[in-house]
Amino acid sequence: MGKLDGKVTIVTGASRGIGKAIADLFAQEGSKVICSARTLHEGDHPLEGSLETTVAAIKKSGGQATAVTCDVSSEEDCEKLVAETRRIYGKPDILVNNAALTYFIPLKDYPPKRWMRSFQVNLHGPFMLSRLVLQDMIPRKSGAIVNISSGAAIGPGRGPYQPDQMMMGAVCYGAEKAALERMTQGLAAEVFADNISVTCLSPSEVVATPGTVYHHLVSGPQDGEPQEYMARASLILATEPVNKITGRVTYSQELMKEYGLLDKGRGIGFDRKGSGYSQI
Numbered sequence: 609m610g611k612l613d614g615k616v617t618i619v620t621g622a623s624r625g626i627g628k629a630i631a632d633l634f635a636q637e638g639s640k641v642i643c644s645a646r647t648l649h650e651g652d653h654p655l656e657g658s659l660e661t662t663v664a665a666i667k668k669s670g671g672q673a674t675a676v677t678c679d680v681s682s683e684e685d686c687e688k689l690v691a692e693t694r695r696i697y698g699k700p701d702i703l704v705n706n707a708a709l710t711y712f713i714p715l716k717d718y719p720p721k722r723w724m725r726s727f728q729v730n731l732h733g734p735f736m737l738s739r740l741v742l743q744d745m746i747p748r749k750s751g752a753i754v755n756i757s758s759g760a761a762i763g764p765g766r767g768p769y770q771p772d773q774m775m776m777g778a779v780c781y782g783a784e785k786a787a788l789e790r791m792t793q794g795l796a797a798e799v800f801a802d803n804i805s806v807t808c809l810s811p812s813e814v815v816a817t818p819g820t821v822y823h824h825l826v827s828g829p830q831d832g833e834p835q836e837y838m839a840r841a842s843l844i845l846a847t848e849p850v851n852k853i854t855g856r857v858t859y860s861q862e863l864m865k866e867y868g869l870l871d872k873g874r875g876i877g878f879d880r881k882g883s884g885y886s887q888i
Contacts, residue, residue, distance in 0.1 A: 609638070610636065610637035610638030610639075611637045611638070611843065611847045612634055612637040612638045612639035612702075612843075612846070612847070613637075613638035613639075614638065615638070615639040615640070615701040615702060616639065616640050616642070616693065616697045616698050616699065616700050616701050616702070617631075617634050617639040617640070617641045617642065617700065617701065617702040617703075617704065617846075618641075618642045618644060618689065618690070618693055618700050618702070618703050618704065618737070618741070619631045619634065619641060619642070619643055619644065619704045619706060620644045620645065620678065620680055620704065620705055620706050620707035620733070620737070621644075621645055621706040621707035621708060621756075622641075622643035622644055622645050622659065622662050622706070623643075623645035623646075623647040623653070623657045623658050623659050623661070623662060624645075624647075624655060624656065624657025624658075624662075625657070625835060626706055626756060626811075626835055626838045626839070627643075627645065627704070627706040627707070628643075628657065628662045628835070629835035629836055629838060629839040630704055630706060630838065630839045630842050630843075631643050631662055631666065631673065632662070632665065632666060632669075632671075632839065633836070633839040633840065633842075633843055634702070634704075634839075634842075634843065634846070635666040635669070635671030635672065635673050636669065636671060637843065639672075639701075639702070640672040640673070640674075640697040640698075641666065641671070641672065641673040641674075642673075642674055642676050642689070642692070642693045642696065642697065642700075643659050643662050643663055643666075643673050643674065643675050643676070644659070644675075644676050644677070644678040644680075644689055644707070645658075645659050645677065645678070645707065646677060646678070646679050647659060648660060648675060648677050659675035659676075659677065660675060662675070663675045672697075674696050674697070676688075676689055676692045676693070676696075680705075680707045680728075680729055680733030680734075680736070680737065681709075681725060681728035681729045681732065681733055683736055686733065686736040686737050686740060687740065689737070690737065690740040690741060694744075699744035699748070700741045700744060700745075700751075701745075701750070701751055701752070702751070702752045702753075702754070702846050703737055703738065703741045703751075703752075703753045703754070704754045704756070704842060704846070705733065705734035705737060705738070705753070705754070705755045705756060705788075706756040707729060707733060708729065708730050708756070709725065709726050709729040709730060710726070710781050711726060711780070713780075714779075715779045715780070718779075718780060723780055726780055726781070726784065727780075727784055730781070730784035730785065730788065731784045731787050731788055731791070734755055734788060734791070735791065738753055738795065738806075741753070742799065742804070745799075745802070745804050746799065746802045746804070749802055749803045749804075750803050750804065751803075751804040751805075752804065752805045752806075752807075752845070752846045752847075753795070753804070753805070753806045753807070754807055754808075754809060754842050754845045754846055755788050755789075755791075755792050755806070755807070755808045755809070756808075756809055756810070756838070756842075757785045757788055757789050757792075757808045757809065757810040757857070758781065758782075758785045758810050758811070759810055759811070759812075759859075760778050760781050760782035760785050761782055761785035761786040761788070761789050761810070762782075762786075763782055763786070785810075788808065789808050789857045792806050792807065792808040792855070792857060793806075793808075793855050793857065796854045796855035797855065800850065800854060800855075803850050804850065804854075805845070805846075805848070805850045805853050805854040806854055806855070807845040807853055807854060807855070807856045807857070807858075808856070808857040808858070809838065809841055809842055809845060809858060809859070809860060809863070810857075810858075810859050810860070811833050811837065811838055811859070811860050812833060812837070812859045812860050812861035812862065813833040813861075833860065833861070837860040837861060837864060837870075838860050840860075840864060840869060841858075841859075841860040841863045841864055844863055844864075844867055845863070
């Protein structure tokens, strides 16, 4: 018996990295998983990973998964994704908003079109998908929405600043993730009476994914936080009782330690005091 037997889950950004790890674990726990992203086939994207690879691995392990391509910045694509979920597996029980887009550009050089597109993917996409799945969750009086955030939401605190303290592009990305966290708590309060949990999870460290390796945020797969930490923490948020978990904006290692899944942190992490970094 898995924790998610009989459940239907949508995971966006499931072609690689954190999304793939979440889709893998949720399928292992018995959920039927709709794996969504823009990259369907290997070679469609410069980075390794695709929906066909994610789904094939899940099926090889005995799980149930189906690929549905979706650009979460498109309202039409979001509507198609939820409609296809209903057609293939039934009404969704869990939504994991993981898809993200980042441009490493300082604000003075940021093209407005890219700024707008980044907000469409990182904030408006979760809004559109949450709105759509709530049409099924509210009448049923059950469901879980897990939003994936980032330590960038905190910001660097007040100055003076060190030259290497801010990564280029963090102004836009941090603003989006901060807004996502505020949206999470507002929506959690809004649908609490409907027995639906809405939570937000960030990695405690930079996660070693194909994207972070490519952009030199970590040196390689052996560096940074394992993807599985985010998957296991997401599972906690998706399965705990609403009155115990909803509205949480938390970190992977913090949550895993709380539930006895991690004895101690791996090093430097983020805090919620707006002061930058602290030991976890």
